[in-house]
Amino acid sequence: MAEDSNSVKAVEKELNDNPGSSGDVLVVKPKKKKAKAKGKAKPQHEGKEKTHRKMKTPKEESMDFEDSGDRRSQVNVKEEPEEDPGFVTKGKGKKRKRKVDNTTSEAPLPKKKKKKAAEEGQENSATVKKKIKGKKDKVIKEEGGHSVSTKKKKTKEEIEAARALKIKKKEEEEKQRWRWWEEEKYEDGIKWKFLEHKGPYFPPEYQTLPDDVKFYYNGKPVKLSLPAEEVALFFAQMMDHEYTTKEVFRNNFFRDWRKEMTLEERQLIMDLNKCDFGELHAMHKQKVEARKNLSKEEKLVNKEANQKIVDEYGCCVLDHHRERIGNFKIEPPGLFRGRGDHPKQGMLKKRIQPEDVIINCSKDSRIPEPPAGHRWKEVRHDNTVTWLASWTENVQGSCKYVMLNANSKLKGEKDWEKYEVARKLKTCVDAIRAQYQEDLKSKQMGTRQRAVALYFIDKLALRAGNEKEEGETADTVGCCSLRVEHITLHDTLDGQKCVVEFDFLGKDCIRYYNKVPVIKRVFKNLKLFMENKQEGDDLFDRLNTQMLNKHLSSLMPGLTAKVFRTYNASITLQQQLKELRNMKDNVAEKLLSYNRANRAVAILCNHQRAPPKTFEQSMANLQAKIDSRKEQLDLAKKELKQAKKEAKGSSDNKLLIVVEKKKKAVQRCEEQLLKMEVQATDREENKQIALSTSKLNYLDPRISVAWCKNMEVQLDKIYNKTLRDKFAWAIDMTEHDFVF
């Protein structure tokens, strides 16, 4: 590891080379990218690279120096490649296989998604019953809960009472709700008129280890100073995590840890491999276990204590209304867990002090008290922003904010607005599409690139792709930041023409892999863009997100690249729901359709998750159940046959009844089997698809609310409490005839 993160703050070479030529007059300004010193001292500990579901595709480093940003100015001018000798590429790493192949048809239209997939949601009346029962239990518990026998004695009236209570509570809550969507909006930029809160909640101070828990260096016990010990514990707590096996993580941790040590400690502890955190780790595990095994009463006590904190610190008053705060707790110190191959993973995230925190609130409010013996960094009264407190985090140097909960007015209003902008796009999307199709033929390179990028963003729902600072974060890209190695062009592939194969890491290092047939013009342009470029060069070397967004906002006020994602997600949901609509379905089937539509969107947006740890196991369990049910079915069938045989000819009523009974049994078996099989397919298909992100951020809730009304499905089958709170505005205002 000698020198790992060579802090490649790399030589930024703004080789602002003048494109030797072509009096680029007509051409868009050369964009200067941050030098991609992708030599990025990526200490690629080879070897590792295991089975990681989402491929952290190791693009093993490709060394190079700046690519001289060579720019072809005019389309038809094939420019001399002005190449750069210093460019060395070392192959790209092994790619990880993965499914999610949402091949799409053609035309820049929202794709038609395959609608196979089955969905959960077989719950219906059964669940309702359960719920009632659940309520009953709860009430009992509240009353000091006794054991089973008591439960059994609870009568119908009590169940009724419990239910009534729930309903009443709900109504009360409803009354409390601030119906901000019926109020007039504030003038531009003003977010609130009055804001009062208690300031953020700080994590507890570090408590030193008990004497019998020791850290060993080189086999010998070492009593660490408090700061060093705290950081050591951060590491020890993570030892079951893969992070702690990664070279980068270990190096970063060790470097930062040593900074916390006393001089003596630093002189002694020179090698992480000689550190033994075993006892600390064991202690931590034990604590976790103990917490899990607390008695009901103890858990309740904890819960109540917690609730108190939430009541005190988790709420604020904003313009006469009490609102929940989303993240009122200051992030506790720990080791930075960047995603993918993050160059800073393992670095120490320092403890935040009140002295680091800026408070924002009304001048005429009760100013929050800093913790005893401390003061705030600053108290300001800025009502053009929505945050209540902020601080600067030390690892990336970025700002962190304390903001309101998603069910607040501030967040809700913005969310609503977001969907309104997307709906507006619907009215002009045809014109915009026509325009970029035209632009594909433009004489200006920049315009063509913009058109192709837009085509991708629209058709594939790619993210905009802002530039990122090299070496500061994992190497991920979006549309505008795609590099030539991220796509492969196939004149024909699997019988399809003009296929573009995408393979890159997007946000959160989630791999995007897709083979997409594109229109010819796009394909030709891509070939052109890739001419004379090498790995590491930008595909769209004359485009960036600012240019793209500037153009978009000229086409429609408020339009930016991300609006396309919202628009295409929502419109896809609406279309799919329409297509799958069948009033004759039972609730379970309707829900299945809904979830399939949801899944189509999740696939479009490439929302993935790690397959649950127990996935294989639970899949096997389910399969076993299916198998045994099959046997049961066979048996039932045999018995039916037998019964029929016996009944034949005879007019003995008893025998006929037996036949009927057997028939029923077979039928029941078949139903259950089918249900389980559907569940299995569904689970399999959902293995690495995350439905929640789109539901939460991309799908206009009014589509779902209207669907529920039309299909006579209860809203809570689709939205849980949190979602219902967040989308209260939509639930309240949406009629059955809403159209996105």
Add this chain to the structure above:
DNA sequence: CTTTACACTTAGAAAGATTTAA
């Protein structure tokens, strides 16, 4: 202009709670 700072949305993992199965 370009670069950087700021504010806010979007994201999956992990922790926690609840439900279901054994």
Add this chain to the structure above:
DNA sequence: TTAAATCTTTCTAAGTGTAAAG
């Protein structure tokens, strides 16, 4: 009653996009 599966909540990283600063 326990264990496992599943759903919900919390957490905070990682994006987008705009405005201010240089």
